[in-house]
Amino acid sequence: MDVVKKILEYTIKCPVCGSEMKIEDHLYDMPLVGKVIISSGRCPRCGYKWSDARLAESRGARKIIYRVEKPGDENALVIRASTASIIIPELGVEIKPGPAALGYITTIEGLIMDIIEKTEFICSEPDAPLDECKKKLEQLRKARDGLIKYTIIIIDPEGVSTIVSDKTREEPLSEEEINALEKELLGMDSQK
Numbered sequence: 001m002d003v004v005k006k007i008l009e010y011t012i013k014c015p016v017c018g019s020e021m022k023i024e025d026h027l028y029d030m031p032l033v034g035k036v037i038i039s040s041g042r043c044p045r046c047g048y049k050w051s052d053a054r055l056a057e058s059r060g061a062r063k064i065i066y067r068v069e070k071p072g073d074e075n076a077l078v079i080r081a082s083t084a085s086i087i088i089p090e091l092g093v094e095i096k097p098g099p100a101a102l103g104y105i106t107t108i109e110g111l112i113m114d115i116i117e118k119t120e121f122i123c124s125e126p127d128a129p130l131d132e133c134k135k136k137l138e139q140l141r142k143a144r145d146g147l148i149k150y151t152i153i154i155i156d157p158e159g160v161s162t163i164v165s166d167k168t169r170e171e172p173l174s175e176e177e178i179n180a181l182e183k184e185l186l187g188m189d190s191q192k
């Protein structure tokens with residue numbers, strides 16, 4: 001993966017402590033993918049690391065669908081923009097965008113490992129629902145070990161996420177789905 005160039009530098013408010021933090025955007029040219037923008041920065045006060053990854057060119061609001069059903073499928077590369085949701089119905093996983101959401105480039109396997117790590121963290125809290133945690137972690141570990149088939153669905157209102165594989169199916173979002181997403185975003189604002 002070659003860095004083509006640094007294209008932008010700007011500041012955002014740290015989602016953790018509210019300090020100003022500097023973000024740099026770099027443009028990469030990736031084989032099989034094309035131009036990808038990776039943003040990253042670190043808060044000088046609390047050390048929080050922010051990152052995002054997205055295709056340089058939007059292809060319109062869309063749903064990206066990928067089935068993991070045989071060994072090797074977990075090696076496909078995922079580019080998830082911070083504004084996209086990830087849903088894995090069989091595992092009861094739903095990752096929503098939000099002010100502290102990160103975008104990243106990882107493999108399906110890396111994504112599952114990350115979800116396991118976060119679930120373990122949540123489940124180590126004293127008030128965690130133990131039965132539910134046990135069941136969920138069991139399912140996630142089966143997925144990690146290739147013992148169950150599952151579907152990765154990315155809902156991307158900006159159309160800048162992708163899963164790099166011939167098997168990936170992409171569908172435009174319906175009017176209803178876009179409306180539902182907008183409603184959700186407005187809901188997030190009014191909770192502040």
Ligand SMILES: [Zn+2]
Pocket residue numbers: 014015016017018019043044045046047048
């Ligand atoms: Zn901070």
